Amino acid sequence: MPSVRQVKSLTLLAMCLGLFMPQLDTNVVNLALPSMQSSLHTDIGALQWIIDSYNLTFASLLLLGGTLGDLFGRKRLFLIGLALFTGGSLICAFAGSIALLLVGRVLQGIGAALELPGTLSILTATYPDPKERARAIGIWASVMGLALAIGPTVGALFVNTFGWQSIFFMNIPIGLINFGIAAIFVAESSHPQGRRLDLPGQTLAILCLVALTYAVIEGQARGWFSPLILAGFGLAIISLAAFIIVERRTPGAMVPLDIFRHRAFSAALAIASMMTFGMYGMFFLISLYLQSIHHASALLAGLQLLPLSIVFIIISPPVGRWISRFGPRPLMVAGMALMGVGLLLFTLLTPETPYTFLVITMAAIGAGVGLNTSPVMAVAVGSLPARSAGLASGFGNMARMIGATLGVAILGAILAGQLSAGHGNAFFMAGLHTAFLVGGCGELLGAVLAILYIPRMLQSETADERAVDRAPTLLEL
Known part of the structure; x- marks a missing residue:
């Protein structure tokens, strides 16, 4: 035994x-x-x-x-x-x-x-x-x-x-x-006290996200004003409105709406979504660029992405101490700004762009992700009472995945829109530049939100430490 x-x-x-x-x-x-x-x-x-x-x-x-x-x-x-x-x-x-x-x-x-x-x-x-x-x-x-x-x-x-x-x-x-x-x-464990299934809320949430994602991805192919795509956007709006009504009236709702009264919590979720919006969209686009335009093999493309991973791993460990010393706001502002600048630099890509440019840009994005990941979850968890730490962490992860879904959908749709106008490197690069412009602006908007709504310091040292311990879960997937 x-x-x-x-x-x-x-x-x-x-x-x-x-x-x-x-x-x-x-x-x-x-x-x-x-x-x-x-x-x-x-x-x-x-x-x-x-x-x-x-x-x-x-x-x-x-x-x-x-x-x-x-x-x-x-x-x-x-x-x-x-x-x-x-x-x-x-x-x-x-x-x-x-x-x-x-x-x-x-x-x-x-x-x-x-x-x-x-x-x-x-x-x-x-x-x-x-x-x-x-x-x-x-x-x-x-x-x-x-x-x-x-x-x-x-x-x-x-x-x-x-x-x-x-x-x-x-x-x-x-x-x-x-x-x-x-x-x-x-060993088995559970904690059913106070927990209940919210099937109406869950169903409406799924319906909203599926309808919105379908409309964004398929809009270019089927026509943005086609009945099916307009119905998709309409269904997403109606489902969202119904979801809010249902959650307000449901005891023990899946999403207790009163938590969004905390400005810092709401801002942290928005920033988490914007972070993964640009990051996941970037991974989708840059993989296609490296292999389709640069004609790199899959192995070479993987090696060319390493600077982002290496810098992220170097930056991440001391961030927990920096949160305690400097507070989350400057780290989040710097992180989102670095990601935004990195994506905007990708608007300068050409079929002949040297690898040195890619290394510098990838390193900037990796530093931005490393600086922002822990603080954004620290704020989300630290903005709510201690008893809601698990709920805040769950919402942080959900916000991240929603941002990732929309990033691939929207930035990919921009690229697809240009490719529908014609084939060849010129059309691909035009779509790529526009997509990175949108992604970069999204990250910079996150930096602005951090300046306006993220507190200079966390509410308590206990909340800070708890959030920092949980922080890496923001990028679990």
Whole structure:
């Protein structure tokens, strides 16, 4: 029989692998897009759906996954989510059509939404000692940085050597091994007190996000004023209005609307969305640029993205101390501004742009992401009472995924719009420049919001420390 210490270590391993798989998957899929486009004979719109079918599903079901775990058992939901994510990976690996690939991606998104919310709660229950818990959460959080660092290179190596299907195949053995570890060694836990399902609110939220994303991605192909696209935008607006009405009248609503009265909390969510709006949109666009215009292999493209990952990993560790010393506002302003400037610099890209320019720009964006990630969650968590820390963290992650979904949808639609006018490098670069201009302006708007609404210092040292410990979850996927 394994000792208590060994059981704790195996539980930590299971939770780390549960975080690592979706994070790695997100990083490598972007680099596989050109290969998928060639193999499946598809267009930009379909490539957007390959990314956003996952992002959209995850964003829509994230809060539901946390609620189900509290009600019915976190281990149970972790195992169900892990099985769905692994099964979705298997479908993606064998997909011979875009439709089957999207089915697999949706299953991956559902699995991630059920699996990930409970990982931090399971570790909290497994490590009752505060010092042990802090160490375990630190290791768990560092996995995100590891996946960000090795994801582009490892994924590109697999795509270059074995084809795009291999990035999904590699999830399967990891998923099966992790399922066995979690099933045997992870203890069950739940916290149903005060928790209830809000199915009307959940349904309306999904309807709003799906309708909006569909209208944005398909608008160029079907016509922005076609009945179907106008109906999509209309449905999104109606669903949002109905969602607000339902949540106001529902006891124990999925989204307690009164929390948005806290200006700093609302601003932090908006800034988190703007951060991932530009970042995920940038990953989508720059992967296509490097391989379609620069004619880089998947492996070379992955290596060319490394400066962003390296600078992010260097910048991130001391940020927690900087929050305590300088407060979140200057870090968030600097972070969003660096990301905005980096994306605006990408409007200068040409087919002949030297790699030195890419290194400098990627490093600036990586520094911006590193400076902003911890403070934005610190403000979100620290702006609400301590009893609402988990709720604030969940909303931070949901805001991030909504921003990621809209970033790929909107910036990709801008590129697709230019390509619909003609083919060739000139049309691609025109669309790329416009998309990066919009993305860069979005990041700079986030910097302005930070100046106006983010407090100079956090409300309390306790809130600060709690938020900093949770901060890396903002980029879990």
